[in-house]
Amino acid sequence: MYKVLYVEDDFQSFKLVEMILKKHNIDVFLAKDGLEAIELAEEIIPDLIIMDINLPKLKGYEAAAILKSKKSTNHIPIIALTAVSENSYEKLSMAAGCEAFFTKPIDPKSFAQNIISFIEKRDFSEKNIDLFSKEISLSLKNKAESLAKLERELLNLNYKLNKILGSLPEAVFIVSSDFTINYMNTKALQIKVSNQNFITTNNFLEIFSLVDYTLEQLNEDLKENDKVEGVYSILNDNSNRFFLTTFTTFDDDTLITLKEITDIKTFEENIKHVEKLATIGQITSGIIHEINNPLTSIKNYLSVLKHLCSDSTQQEILNKLNFGIEKIENLAVNLVTFVRKPENKKYPINLNNTIKSVFSFSDYEIRRGNVQINLELEENLPLIYGNNTSIEQMILNLLINANHALAEVENPQITVKTYSNNDDIFLEISDNGPGIPEEIQDKIFEPFFTTKPEGKGTGLGLAIVKKIVEEHNGEICFNTSKNGTTFVIKFKKVSGEN
Structure with missing residues (x-):
């Protein structure tokens, strides 16, 4: 008896699918959200997961990405099932690791046959590949063995490649000539789904911006060299996340890798700030000394003028001048206090x-x-x-x-x-x-x-x-x-x- 985990927050939809599949001797388990799906999948290890996309707590493609990143569940096939037929959702689901994408409403007859066929084919390819090879060898022994070997090696290589790319700490994108995204690894997908505005876009340049480097420069450099390194990129939100970016062209596509350097960039800015303050400290004492000398003379002359002038208007003008001088003196005192060396005597x-x-x-x-x-x-x-x-x-x-x-x-x-x-x-x-x-x-x-x-x-x-x-x-x-x-x-x- 096969086990199917159906991740669905609408109970009526779950009961419909359960009724259809139980007629075909399939046990159906319910998870109401993405978090529960991850927990239950690790517990029961189903033969197939049917994943709704619009779920509370975690979107379906987010839950799928997490399940595919876990060793205990990455072998379980996942089918996306949703009432939303937008192309962006289908691409996100497939990028997250879903094997197929179906839309609601479902046809009871064809849906059950599709599910059974999918499980049996999957089961056949995984559990009976040796038997399949022997049957082929009866009629096409030499060619079939070579073809099966090449196919296994290719699948294994593709599996290992996906595993390697998925485990990298860097974000990896593969884009076409107009920077349309054709592939994302797990880290890249996490960045893409981190902001609601990024989910519906499928263009790299709408998610990242180049820093101090134009698109025209990049295209010219890529024509001369297949690889351009050391380009700074910034995420197009208010998070100020910086990335060191490498572009590598092959055929008609470009491989883009991004290593986050936000902490390093912040450290560099702080160093510049400290150096600026040190420079201010070195020159301030001299400036204040030069300011105080003429200020003292001006204050003395103002004091004399105040005694000589009896007119109220003139007195008001002199008071305003004196107030301005006091402001300058106050700034000078504050600057000296700020840049002075700490007094060690405590x-x-x-x-x-x-x-x-x-x-x-x-x-x-x-x-x-x-x-x-x-x-x-x-x-x-x-x-x-x-x-x-x-x-x-x-x-x-x-x-x-x-x-x-x-x-x-x-x-x-x-x-x-x-x-x-x-x-x-x-x-x-x-x-x-x-x-x-x-x-x-x-x-x-x-x-x-x-x-x-x-x-x-x-x-x-x-x-x-x-x-x-x-x-x-x-x-x-x-x-x-x-x-x-x-x-x-x-x-x-x-x-x-x-």
């Missing part, structure tokens, strides 16, 4: 006392806009090793950043909290602002990145915070939502503190 400090010190000299700036300050400082907080000046700068930058986030908030509040947990000391600074937009959350610690209007910020505040935290071997993270943002800094307490 000593035990009480974080609570440092917080109170910051409020003592910057209370007006922090409370600007009628911001309510809530202090929740743990009593007898253990000490940390740090440089008090740097920690003050870090706290002040976070408080000013929180104040700026509350510019358009009713009942603005900032909460400063300290607490200890085992060997760690925590500082939390929270605001009830609108939160940080998701699209910029991974950029807020980058130097010179700011969301403030031109002239309102340098983009160095949070970059300096992160730098100071790292200098103290601490960690910083943040939680944000539409109801506010909390920055959490973790330090190690001084050894021996309770």
Whole structure:
């Protein structure tokens, strides 16, 4: 008695097929989705799998690809059966390893005969190939033996080739001259089905784009050489996945292999960023020195002019000039703070006392806009090793950043909290602002990145915070939502503190 696994989420369709096949002494087992199909196939090892395409959890061709990649189930023939007759679904199914593709509704008589014929032919080719060879040899002994041997070798070679290509970590495509996809290995299929927009297309250039290389250049190079290596490609979605691509022509087709290098590409970009910051650090001190000298002279002359001018309009102009100079000075101080070498001298400090010190000299700036300050400082907080000046700068930058986030908030509040947990000391600074937009959350610690209007910020505040935290071997993270943002800094307490 044959066993058939029918993967179908519509119970009525299953009952119809079960009724048809049971009349022919075939047991039919039901799997309601792709995941259940994989599990049940490994358990019962059916003679045939009938796979619906539109399934929950996993599409039918996705489940088929997984079954064909497993050693325990890759020998089981799979037939695709679906109400959708789109050519793209048929190609996806066949690429995933299905042996045939049928559409609904089915004809009870022909369907049963097709299934039985398919199983028997499959069973015949696998279990009775020796007998078949002997029967042929009776009439065409010499030629038949040679032909059977060549056929077996070809099938074996094709099987091994598919196995090798399927197990490669690189994605492999075979395309025609217009880049229509004729073959995909398992890795390539996984990439193709990773995005809904790729499923319906069958053109390589609609899935990948060449980076710094035109299609015209590629075609010209392939005419001169059969192989072009080292071409960068990027997946046509928002994932920023990079691939090192090789094109090899044979006959009228092109073999394309893609090795993902996203992590390497990201590393290279980070190295460039670090080198840029190092260059900025080398030249900034000299620039600031050259800026400060004339600024000092200008401020002195402005001070004299303010005493000489009594006209209110002139006084207002001088005040605006003075405000602009203070902005330049503030930028200079922030730049010097950012690029200075870490101060090695660290000593035990009480974080609570440092917080109170910051409020003592910057209370007006922090409370600007009628911001309510809530202090929740743990009593007898253990000490940390740090440089008090740097920690003050870090706290002040976070408080000013929180104040700026509350510019358009009713009942603005900032909460400063300290607490200890085992060997760690925590500082939390929270605001009830609108939160940080998701699209910029991974950029807020980058130097010179700011969301403030031109002239309102340098983009160095949070970059300096992160730098100071790292200098103290601490960690910083943040939680944000539409109801506010909390920055959490973790330090190690001084050894021996309770």
